[in-house]
Amino acid sequence: MTLKRGQTNELELWAWHEAAVSGDVRAARKDCTRVMYAVDGKPVARCHLDHAWPSTLEVGALKAGPAEALYETVTLICERLHRLAP
Numbered sequence: 001m002t003l004k005r006g007q008t009n010e011l012e013l014w015a016w017h018e019a020a021v022s023g024d025v026r027a028a029r030k031d032c033t034r035v036m037y038a039v040d041g042k043p044v045a046r047c048h049l050d051h052a053w054p055s056t057l058e059v060g061a062l063k064a065g066p067a068e069a070l071y072e073t074v075t076l077i078c079e080r081l082h083r084l085a086p
Helices: 012-022
Strands: 002-006 031-036 041-058 071-077 082-084
Touching: 012 041, 012 071
Parallel strands: none
Antiparallel strands: 002 071, 031 041, 041 071, 041 082
16 A cells, blocks of 8 residues: 655654664554545545554655755555445
8 A cells, every 4th residue: 555645744654664674574564544525525435454564754855946845755665455434
């Protein structure tokens, strides 16, 4: 699963990726849930990931010129993906 978000000051995602890269399996593999929301704020889709870990973490390139948002993209690998009711 690949997720993209605007760059933030939070370091939790980076620490999680570092644990995965360093081979710390206990710290790297986590159960998590992804929830997608409609424009009105109501949940429309939910997936649960068993023993997920970030395999890649990328930050978009900075460009000269007009201000553009900086994004980070993470690819999560998991042992099992469950589709749940919203």
